Amino acid sequence: MSALSVNTDLLRRMLVSFVRDEVRKVGISRAVLGLSGGIDSALVAFIAAEALGPENVHAICMPYKTSNPESEAHARLVAAACGVNFKLVQITPMVDAYFGMFPDADNMRRGNKMARERMTVLFDHSALLPALVLGTSNKTELLLGYGTLYGDMASALNPIGDLYKTQVWQLSEAMGVPSEVINKQPSADLWAGQTDEEELGFTYRQVDELLYAMVDQRMTRTELIGAGFAPEFVATVYGRVQNSHFKRRLPVIAKVSNRTIDRDFRYSRDWGK
């Protein structure tokens, strides 16, 4: 059995307690999340429904005109399966209005804009409902930096940010996420035919084994190569983790006083909660 294999009963209990406790302690009873039709947001919807009651969870599907229609169908399937509220908000008008001014923009700029457009929709609903925004980035993509800063990486609480993709698959099966969603190729769905694994250049199962050994078990480069990981693969992944670290930190503040936020002004976010 892989070292990545988890006790899904225990993990489910921890994550459900986490969402319930962290949402309610700020005096809020609801959560909102973007439901893409993919497995990560599906799992978060299931966790949130169990934690807060499905009537208190608002899932918003935000397709762009080039999004695969199957994604919306899968998002609806997930919402129906866990019973959460479902809403469709098209982001095409906002995104197209902007790129009307910059018609030469490449796929990366367009993809980032879409991710950030979705973020503004979620945070607007956070104020409207009121509800906390749940993050849906997993540990694999957070470590690889495979996400848009201030876009899909933005949230108030993230229940699955310490779960590798392989573990997301395991827990999703245990929690009853529809099999169509579990079994399909992961995709950011920013343009037709895009798949995560093709874009990354390796499979999630491969990189999860490496990340687990490198990050969680703190194995040295020599040990990793000794364990059978190709030297170039180790170097590529280490480089990705290092170069994307800025995405996992607050903006850097120039220190001039005795107490600078996050350096020598340190409080937990749950201060007073």
Next chain:
Amino acid sequence: MSDVNVVLAQIKPRLGCVAENLALIEAEVEQAQASGADLIVFPELALTGYLLKDLVPEVALRLDAPEIVRLQELSRRISIVVGMVEVTDGYSFFNAALYLEGGRILHLHRKVYLPTYGLFDEQRYLARGEAFRAFDTRFGRMGMLICEDMWHLSASYILAMDGAATLICLSSSPARGVEGECLGSARAWQQLAATTAMFLNCHVLYCNRVGFEDGVGFWGGSEYVGPSGVSVARGFLFEEDRVSARLEEGWLRRERIFSPMLRDENLFVTMRELRRIERERGL
């Protein structure tokens, strides 16, 4: 010595909210007293919450603070063990545990081993305690440990050699490790409590909190392990709970007759060898 009825109050303190936590503690004390308990144990930093960081000076109390005076008053009717941040006249801040009984502070323990690795950062904010001392209570001689203290064999050993027959551990232990049958941190603590009780033939009372602070979940599972190393009562995982246990004097007596390791423990050999090691290390 007679049997003792204990309640382990597995509470969920609010971070940095001393007044609210005191009210919660008072309510638990009332409840335990009404149920006929002799002793109630609260977790590490029950008055303040755990991930305090720069809040430490704000939530710290002097031992003559009104909150502590209030707890002393409550201890006229039931003995109370509670975790807090203590500030001294010299403005040192300690992660402290109080044993309150008969209207006064019977014993103060300052956490000696402040974890500063992994997710822990205690030594950045807190001063280190420098003693493990057993003390006499209405229910016999006891010793207190705060969380990480218990992971040092010497701490429990010293308390047992100092005559403690009951070891009380106040804890704020974060949940981690989801690979196995049982939560990793719970398994480790259960082994530790059972082993400590078995090696030293002591009653071990372990009180751990629940709730989340910044995504860190405290797992609860407060438990009483009897002097043979057998777990007698264990609290829920992750949920608030009150664990009741009866510490039977007869069990301690029988266990110490059955396996008199503590009687045979050779303090002379231990001290001589430790002094030699001290000398050789040039301490």
